[in-house]
Amino acid sequence: MSVDLSTLVPNRDRRRERQEQHVDLSDYGHALVTHRLRPWQRKQLRRALVLDVLVAILAVIVGSGLRHFFFGNDASFFGSAIDLAALAVPVLWVLALVRSGAYARRYIGAGTDEYRTVTRAGLLFVAVVAFLSYAFKLEASRGFVLFAVPVLVLGTVLGRWLLRQNIARARRRGEKLQDTVVVGRADTVAEMVKQIRRDPETIGLKVVAACVSDLDSPALNAPEMQGIKVIGTPYETLSAVDELGADVVAVSSHPDLAGHALRRLGWSLEQRGVDLLVSPGIVEVAGPRLSMRRAEGLPMLHVERPFTSGVRYRAKAFFDRFVGLGILLVLSPVLLVIAALIKLDDRGPVFFRQPRVGEGGRMFTMIKFRSMCVDAEVKLAELAAAHDGNETLFKMRKDPRITRVGGVLRKYSLDELPQIFNVVMGQMSLVGPRPPLKSEVDTYEDDAMRRLRVRPGMTGLWQVSGRSDLSWEDSVRLDLWYVDNWSLALDAQILVRTVKAVLAGTGAY
Numbered sequence: 107m108s109v110d111l112s113t114l115v116p117n118r119d120r121r122r123e124r125q126e127q128h129v130d131l132s133d134y135g136h137a138l139v140t141h142r143l144r145p146w147q148r149k150q151l152r153r154a155l156v157l158d159v160l161v162a163i164l165a166v167i168v169g170s171g172l173r174h175f176f177f178g179n180d181a182s183f184f185g186s187a188i189d190l191a192a193l194a195v196p197v198l199w200v201l202a203l204v205r206s207g208a209y210a211r212r213y214i215g216a217g218t219d220e221y222r223t224v225t226r227a228g229l230l231f232v233a234v235v236a237f238l239s240y241a242f243k244l245e246a247s248r249g250f251v252l253f254a255v256p257v258l259v260l261g262t263v264l265g266r267w268l269l270r271q272n273i274a275r276a277r278r279r280g281e282k283l284q285d286t287v288v289v290g291r292a293d294t295v296a297e298m299v300k301q302i303r304r305d306p307e308t309i310g311l312k313v314v315a316a317c318v319s320d321l322d323s324p325a326l327n328a329p330e331m332q333g334i335k336v337i338g339t340p341y342e343t344l345s346a347v348d349e350l351g352a353d354v355v356a357v358s359s360h361p362d363l364a365g366h367a368l369r370r371l372g373w374s375l376e377q378r379g380v381d382l383l384v385s386p387g388i389v390e391v392a393g394p395r396l397s398m399r400r401a402e403g404l405p406m407l408h409v410e411r412p413f414t415s416g417v418r419y420r421a422k423a424f425f426d427r428f429v430g431l432g433i434l435l436v437l438s439p440v441l442l443v444i445a446a447l448i449k450l451d452d453r454g455p456v457f458f459r460q461p462r463v464g465e466g467g468r469m470f471t472m473i474k475f476r477s478m479c480v481d482a483e484v485k486l487a488e489l490a491a492a493h494d495g496n497e498t499l500f501k502m503r504k505d506p507r508i509t510r511v512g513g514v515l516r517k518y519s520l521d522e523l524p525q526i527f528n529v530v531m532g533q534m535s536l537v538g539p540r541p542p543l544k545s546e547v548d549t550y551e552d553d554a555m556r557r558l559r560v561r562p563g564m565t566g567l568w569q570v571s572g573r574s575d576l577s578w579e580d581s582v583r584l585d586l587w588y589v590d591n592w593s594l595a596l597d598a599q600i601l602v603r604t605v606k607a608v609l610a611g612t613g614a615y
Contacts, residue, residue: 537588
């Protein structure tokens with residue numbers, strides 16, 4: 107077959123003509139951008155992938171072993187060969203993690219959403235296995251799935267937590283933090299800087315500059331703004347980013363940075379490979395309560411009402427009583443030993459009972475191990491001027507009323523253990539706001555009264571965030587945040603953190 111070479115020339119000319127007519131979108135700020143990762147972020151993702159594969163292999167071994175131990179020699183996963191399971195499970199598990207967003211850049215060392223993605227991946231994995239088993243009649247072993255999936259989820263969460271500990275150590279040294287330019291009104295910028303500096307290990311940001319709309323605001327002289335370079339107004343944000351090589355721009359709520367102006371800022375930052383974070387202006391509301399609602403192209407944030415009644419709240423009450431009863435049975439020998447030590451110390455009563463204000467303002471009698479001398483309440487007036495607590499709660503680091511045994515009990519919060527009885531009786535929760543005295547409630551402002559909407563807890567955010575070292579404002583802020591955003595998952599996290607806080611013995615006196 108012959109080819110007419112003359113026809114190739116016009117084609118070459120047309121291709122050259124199309125290239126000459128090419129429009130460079132980068133000249134207009136809209137070129138395609140590749141999402142770049144910093145070297146430490148790439149290393150973190152590679153480590154996460156390796157750990158996930160190793161966890162999947164471990165799940166195959168554990169799942170097959172336990173299935174064989176409990177159910178005998180039925181199929182291990184798909185068919186009878188364990189090598190097929192060893193090949194299929196790691197692949198399916200990594201794909202489930204990818205689909206659930208577990209490798210997203212925004213989750214690297216920041217927030218708790220990464221753990222939620224692992225849980226979603228576990229559910230997706232079970233669904234995929236069920237579908238494949240049904241569609242292709244593979245007869246997947248239910249016993250294997252029963253034992254393997256918990257290993258997959260818990261092992262992966264543990265692996266991610268260990269990786270985060272490595273990042274946290276680096277961030278305490280000032281490493282692996284993203285340089286951030288904060289933009290907005292001076293007072294809101296100062297508050298955002300304060301929040302970022304409060305927990306850099308989790309947030310992963312380091313504020314290097316600010317662009318504010320009111321350059322003469324006294325908020326710029328606040329302590330949290332010390333060391334922050336104020337470059338100019340929000341209109342100079344891109345210049346600040348280019349000058350400092352920032353990784354992130356965080357925008358606080360501001361009327362001049364909304365709608366199309368914010369959209370165009372996002373486009374410009376996209377060109378530079380810089381992330382954009384926007385504060386919605388809704389304070390102390392957790393992510394699960396926020397969802398996007400669109401109406402005719404108008405995006406709006408929908409804020410769910412807090413759950414202080416209904417099925418979830420009743421489930422919390424059932425969980426509290428069930429777990430509380432289990433803890434009471436397990437720790438009963440410990441309780442008896444502590445009671446004997448208190449009695450032998452000064453022959454006084456073992457328990458200290460005190461009226462407290464509970465859910466809905468109802469009074470109840472809280473039970474604790476006695477850690478002070480018998481006439482502690484009488485001596486309180488003499489010590490009032492020397493307390494080390496905040497303006498509402500009386501605390502002393504070296505309270506002379508504390509007994510020898512009581513000092514040890516307080517350091518490790520063992521004096522709180524009898525409150526398990528209050529939990530079992532439904533007067534308290536395992537996790538919740540601190541149970542206040544009636545005299546304290548009488549001094550509450552309107553906002554603080556919201557703490558009484560839920561049952562008080564044996565532990566709470568106040569205990570895992572500093573305990574007696576907290577100021578009154580911080581205690582109220584944490585309790586109100588919990589009331590508005592509680593969940594069973596949050597309760598579980600607080601219980602785990604409580605163990606760490608108690609063992610450390612800091613902030614308790």
